[in-house]
Amino acid sequence: SKHLTHTADLSKEEILQIFSYAKNFLDFKKRDDLNGKLIINIFFENSTRTRSSFEIAAKRLGADVVNLDVARSSTSKGETLFDTAANLDAMGPDAIIVRHNRAGVPKILSKYVKCSIINAGDGAHQHPTQGLLDLFTLMQKWGSLEGKKIAIIGDIRNSRVANSDIELFTRFGAKVLLVGPPQFLPQTHFPTTNSLKEAIDFADAVISLRTQTERHKNPTFSSLQDYAQNFKVTKKLIGNKDIFVMHPGPVHRNIDLDDEIMDDERCLVLEQVKNGVAVRMAILKHLLGDSK
């Protein structure tokens, strides 16, 4: 089976093929591309967007979807993750979509099951379908990322979205700037800054990220209010600049982005979510559509 555990699993050609499917799927019509396929969602971390959009995407393509209620599953009785996956795999799904707080879980599971494994976010490592929907959203606006400048703002060290975005954006020709307080910046060869103003001056698009306090081991970080003082993207800061503002969600409103910019037409947050359904339909078609 084909898996998607990391953005680098897909070649540029495969990504462009997925985007060409996604453009057709933006009408959200019901289709039969995946009739008879079975997809299981197992989310060990909470989700609003990824889980529901995968379910909608699968159903729009005619597949059946089972959502394992992890909190009520037998993992609470001590069954291991591997046994959980092996038992679900024995029920004959075509794909298992997994989110887990440990980096590397989807990759390891892919070696133990017959079906496709799709990574819906693993720890601070990767969120490939988010990266793809972010890339798609910008390609829809710009046609190409060649020479474009994208600033990624916030808790980058803990962000799987940042990892997936950076890998894809740079592969498609964009320059990235990583922006945040020192304790949020990773060890990296990419340029970094602590100045939001510098980032906004530089960028054709900014991607704001949620501060992931649930992943902070040493609370070097004082408060979300302190973070907001220096890193909240506001309408006042961006003025009349021709720039897109994005966020993968969930947004800490008036911490990451202010109310005014959330309502601005340059803010693509809900367009990202809409595109996310079409891109996930396209990913499912690419991975499962011509299997057997």
Ligand code: CP
């Ligand atoms: N962007 C994203 O992964 O959102 P959820 O955590 O709600 O799925």
